[in-house]
Amino acid sequence: ENIFDRSRMAPKTPIKNEPVDLSKQKGCTPERNPITPVKLVDRPQPDPWTPTANLKMLVSAASPDMRDREKKKELFRPIENSEQSDTPDSLPYDTVDDSTVDEFEKQRPSRKQKSLGLLCQKFLARYPSYPLSTEKTTISLDEVASILGVERRRIYDIVNVLESLHLVSRVAKNQYCWHGRHNLNQTLKMLQEAGKLQYGEPMIFFQHKEQDLEYKFGEQKKETIPNSQDRPLLDSSEPDCTSASANSRKDKSLRIMSQKFVMLFLVSKTKIVTLDIAAKILIEETQDTVDHSKFKTKVRRLYDIANVLTSLGLIKKVHVTEERGRKPAFKWIGPVEFPGKTDEPRGHSPTSDPLPGMQRGACDPCKISATGKQKFTCNASFNGAQPCEGTRRKVSSEPNSPRQERQDEYCSKMISLAAVCRQKIEEDTRNPSITSPLSLLSIPGESDFCVNPLPQAVFPVVQADVPSLSLSDGVSSQALQPPTPAASTTENGKPTLLPNQPFLCFPSSSLFMLCGGLQENNSRETQPTAGDVGSRSTETQAALPPATSQKRSSHQCASPSVPVGNEEPAAKKQTMEQSDVPLSLAVPKKPSESHKAESTPGSGCTPAEHLEAFHLDLTSPVASEGADKESTKPLESQKQEKWSQNKDPDEPSPGKEHISKENANQPFLPQYLYVQPTAGLSSFNFLFSANQAPGAISLAASPLPSLSVPCVMVPSAALASFPLVCSPAVTSTLSPVPDGSFSAATSMNFSMSGLTSTRPVFIGTTAVVTPKVSPVPSVDPQQPSHPALHLSPVLARSCGAVKLDSPVCMGHPVTLLKLQQPSSTPLTPKSIRPACHEAFFKTPGSLGDPIAWKKNEGNQIRNASSVQRRLEISSTSPD
DNA sequence: CGATCCCGCCACATT
DNA sequence: AATGTGGCGGGATCG
Numbered sequence: 055e056n057i058f059d060r061s062r063m064a065p066k067t068p069i070k071n072e073p074v075d076l077s078k079q080k081g082c083t084p085e086r087n088p089i090t091p092v093k094l095v096d097r098p099q100p101d102p103w104t105p106t107a108n109l110k111m112l113v114s115a116a117s118p119d120m121r122d123r124e125k126k127k128e129l130f131r132p133i134e135n136s137e138q139s140d141t142p143d144s145l146p147y148d149t150v151d152d153s154t155v156d157e158f159e160k161q162r163p164s165r166k167q168k169s170l171g172l173l174c175q176k177f178l179a180r181y182p183s184y185p186l187s188t189e190k191t192t193i194s195l196d197e198v199a200s201i202l203g204v205e206r207r208r209i210y211d212i213v214n215v216l217e218s219l220h221l222v223s224r225v226a227k228n229q230y231c232w233h234g235r236h237n238l239n240q241t242l243k244m245l246q247e248a249g250k251l252q253y254g255e256p257m258i259f260f261q262h263k264e265q266d267l268e269y270k271f272g273e274q275k276k277e278t279i280p281n282s283q284d285r286p287l288l289d290s291s292e293p294d295c296t297s298a299s300a301n302s303r304k305d306k307s308l309r310i311m312s313q314k315f316v317m318l319f320l321v322s323k324t325k326i327v328t329l330d331i332a333a334k335i336l337i338e339e340t341q342d343t344v345d346h347s348k349f350k351t352k353v354r355r356l357y358d359i360a361n362v363l364t365s366l367g368l369i370k371k372v373h374v375t376e377e378r379g380r381k382p383a384f385k386w387i388g389p390v391e392f393p394g395k396t397d398e399p400r401g402h403s404p405t406s407d408p409l410p411g412m413q414r415g416a417c418d419p420c421k422i423s424a425t426g427k428q429k430f431t432c433n434a435s436f437n438g439a440q441p442c443e444g445t446r447r448k449v450s451s452e453p454n455s456p457r458q459e460r461q462d463e464y465c466s467k468m469i470s471l472a473a474v475c476r477q478k479i480e481e482d483t484r485n486p487s488i489t490s491p492l493s494l495l496s497i498p499g500e501s502d503f504c505v506n507p508l509p510q511a512v513f514p515v516v517q518a519d520v521p522s523l524s525l526s527d528g529v530s531s532q533a534l535q536p537p538t539p540a541a542s543t544t545e546n547g548k549p550t551l552l553p554n555q556p557f558l559c560f561p562s563s564s565l566f567m568l569c570g571g572l573q574e575n576n577s578r579e580t581q582p583t584a585g586d587v588g589s590r591s592t593e594t595q596a597a598l599p600p601a602t603s604q605k606r607s608s609h610q611c612a613s614p615s616v617p618v619g620n621e622e623p624a625a626k627k628q629t630m631e632q633s634d635v636p637l638s639l640a641v642p643k644k645p646s647e648s649h650k651a652e653s654t655p656g657s658g659c660t661p662a663e664h665l666e667a668f669h670l671d672l673t674s675p676v677a678s679e680g681a682d683k684e685s686t687k688p689l690e691s692q693k694q695e696k697w698s699q700n701k702d703p704d705e706p707s708p709g710k711e712h713i714s715k716e717n718a719n720q721p722f723l724p725q726y727l728y729v730q731p732t733a734g735l736s737s738f739n740f741l742f743s744a745n746q747a748p749g750a751i752s753l754a755a756s757p758l759p760s761l762s763v764p765c766v767m768v769p770s771a772a773l774a775s776f777p778l779v780c781s782p783a784v785t786s787t788l789s790p791v792p793d794g795s796f797s798a799a800t801s802m803n804f805s806m807s808g809l810t811s812t813r814p815v816f817i818g819t820t821a822v823v824t825p826k827v828s829p830v831p832s833v834d835p836q837q838p839s840h841p842a843l844h845l846s847p848v849l850a851r852s853c854g855a856v857k858l859d860s861p862v863c864m865g866h867p868v869t870l871l872k873l874q875q876p877s878s879t880p881l882t883p884k885s886i887r888p889a890c891h892e893a894f895f896k897t898p899g900s901l902g903d904p905i906a907w908k909k910n911e912g913n914q915i916r917n918a919s920s921v922q923r924r925l926e927i928s929s930t931s932p933d
Numbered sequence: 934c935g936a937t938c939c940c941g942c943c944a945c946a947t948t
Numbered sequence: 949a950a951t952g953t954g955g956c957g958g959g960a961t962c963g
Contacts, residue, residue, distance in 0.1 A: 164961085164962090165937090165938080165939070165960075165961050165962070166961090166962080168938095168939065168940095169937090169938075169939080170938075170939080195952090205940080205941080206952090206953090207940080207941070207953085207954075208939085208940090210952095210953065210954060211954085214953090214954075227947080227948080227951090227952065227953095228952070307954085307955070308954070308955080329936095347957080350957080351955085351956060351957065353936095353937095354937085354938065354956080354957075355955085355956085357936090357937060357938055358938075361937095361938085382936070382937085
């Protein structure tokens with residue numbers, strides 16, 4: 055196209071030649087000449103100029119119209135430059151010129167293409183999220199500006215925000231140093247703490263009135279202001295800069311604003327901040343007084359900041375329905391809890407990862423690195439201390455996906471499910487014994503989706519709920535009650551575990567691992583990571599639906615994510631069907647002390663890293679969406695089924711139970727491996743017990759011991775969000791806890807929790823519960839071996855072929871459900887399965903080649919919208 | 934028509 | 949003074 059234009063332009067241009075802004079031209083890459091022979095100005099050389107330059111030249115020369123067009127084009131070029139269109143000939147255009155031209159141009163250039171958010175993504179794509187420490191990446195503003203085809207001014211907008219989060223630091227004039235997200239969590243934590251100080255605790259920014267949320271800041275703000283000034287908070291970290299002088303300038307208002315803005319999110323309970331509120335707060339004025347103009351300006355800046363944060367995957371745009379109507383707002387989808395503290399559980403939501411492509415290399419590495427780094431291992435784990443290491447970071451990928459659309463649907467579904475679940479749950483919960491249902495929550499993301507539509511307080515609810523579930527710890531204790539009726543889906547959604555049950559549910563997110571005995575676990579981070587990329591969307595899916603609160607039956611698991619548990623070969627089928635639900639793991643053992651530990655924030659344990667990766671994935675809305683749907687339906691059906699099933703303990707959650715049993719049986723290994731889901735898997739995570747068979751499974755990647763297996767799958771999504779819990783391992787290794795007790799779980803959670811969010815995963819020790827009974831529906835629960843076997847096979851397959859559907863299915867928790875209730879299957883299965891399948895695939899792949907997977911699948915996946923995938927999957931499932 | 938937010942002028946800071 | 953930074957808000961575009 056450009057070509058065309060150029061050609062057209064050429065004539066004119068040459069003549070004028072004016073000055074054009076060469077300045078801008080800079081370093082563009084030289085293009086091929088193909089096109090343009092146009093003589094650029096003086097220099098005949100076609101090539102030399104970069105596309106941009108040419109354009110500019112032309113533009114200047116050209117009429118205004120032309121300019122615009124040109125500009126637009128320019129934008130593209132940098133990015134894609136080459137698309138030469140071929141035809142210069144395309145007469146049509148030429149002839150038509152104007153009209154035609156316009157069209158073209160219109161297409162391209164839209165204003166959005168130049169948006170700061172997009173620009174920021176491009177910018178971020180150039181650097182690895184987690185650069186090796188060894189490499190120091192310096193960023194030249196001029197260079198970047200030219201490469202990206204924008205004026206330097208725009209780069210400042212991006213860099214200033216990034217700097218506020220310490221992703222970059224200014225080293226010299228025109229030079230910035232890229233740090234990546236390694237310290238992001240730390241920075242966020244600081245901001246959160248600073249925010250608390252300033253703003254006071256959790257604010258109540260909003261209160262949601264029942265359904266609608268409102269945010270009121272009013273008063274709360276007040277305080278903020280005072281402090282706000284202080285930059286110290288913000289930057290305390292930034293030392294360098296500081297040089298004294300620094301303060302003075304107006305400085306950095308953008309930087310400061312950015313930090314404050316982030317703080318608002320971190321302090322907010324709902325994690326949603328409306329623009330106007332933020333603007334008011336940031337303005338310092340507490341009151342409305344502010345002049346309108348000032349307010350307006352502030353809002354403008356906030357948009358700039360929000361675009362960058364959105365690109366970073368830390369927030370996403372949502373709308374809040376208030377009294378007056380809907381207001382633009384942003385929801386925090388980044389990590390919420392930082393190791394030390396507990397905040398709210400959920401935090402992230404979905405992010406899509408559109409970017410992946412962009413980042414490509416970078417991403418992978420990052421992820422990988424991340425994974426590698428961390429492991430979330432909880433070493434101590436079970437024993438009380440939990441030393442977990444991991445940092446968790448959530449990384450978010452970039453949001454952006456369009457896909458969200460579907461979310462709504464999901465949301466609605468979820469909601470309904472949630473409601474149902476809730477009821478059930480409530481009922482279930484009643485039993486005190488059970489602590490709470492667990493919910494998995496996978497869903498944080500969901501809420502997002504929902505949010506808009508649902509006024510209800512989904513968010514709030516969710517958050518609260520989640521915590522409650524968990525067991526432990528401190529995590530979130532706050533919220534405990536599940537219940538709000540209103541609570542939206544999320545609550546429900548999460549899979550709750552039943553108290554007694556021995557299972558754990560994990561959210562779908564990707565990763566985590568647990569270790570029972572082992573401390574280390576291995577996490578396979580890499581895979582997970584990979585998963586993120588590829589599967590992100592999918593992953594989340596699993597998480598969602600948590601609703602089931604059912605008691606013991608596997609349902610729980612199922613609900614949100616799909617857990618899978620089973621897997622026998624034969625079983626596979628079954629399993630597959632089950633799919634969606636999150637898995638629950640059952641871990642029989644108990645952990646002894648762990649709980650306590652858990653209670654603590656778990657700073658240590660979390661597997662941050664993995665999480666991070668996951669988060670990314672998780673975050674993506676898309677994923678969540680998917681999850682929701684899947685989960686939802688299933689849930690419902692499940693519920694019913696479950697209910698019925700509940701009766702039969704045995705059948706129901708096969709996977710889980712047996713697992714648990716197995717675990718019980720095998721006490722040995724407490725360890726589990728966690729495998730992150732890869733993209734495909736997204737939802738599920740697998741846990742393997744260390745013990746088992748020998749190498750049955752070897753994960754490709756992982757070093758871990760191969761485990762044989764008894765694995766548990768956990769939905770990845772959930773995990774990400776939530777802290778995982780590890781059950782104590784199994785058996786005895788740890789101290790034996792009473793079976794029933796949660797302790798084990800707790801402990802597990804604990805560690806996990808630290809990580810992530812609040813949501814916890816639970817693992818119940820339960821073995822107790824039904825091990826016998828329930829034992830897994832799927833196959834034989836009883837036989838521990840099976841599981842192992844199953845898994846292994848699966849794994850093997852996965853590795854080998856990865857594709858296997860069936861295997862996959864098996865793994866998933868879902869299966870469990872199905873097993874229990876065949877009837878239900880139909881519904882659920884579909885939805886579920888898909889997920890499962892994917893998950894499996896991915897997983898396996900991940901195991902084998904995580905990376906490869908990503909690429910392959912990821913791409914594919916990406917291509918297809920999540921929805922599509924689902925559909926596809928679902929279709930498949932039927933068989 | 935309100936929400937977004939691109940664009941780039943221009944002031945202030947730094948060199 | 950030149951150049952780097954970045955506040956700021958007009959007004960175009962989007963939805």
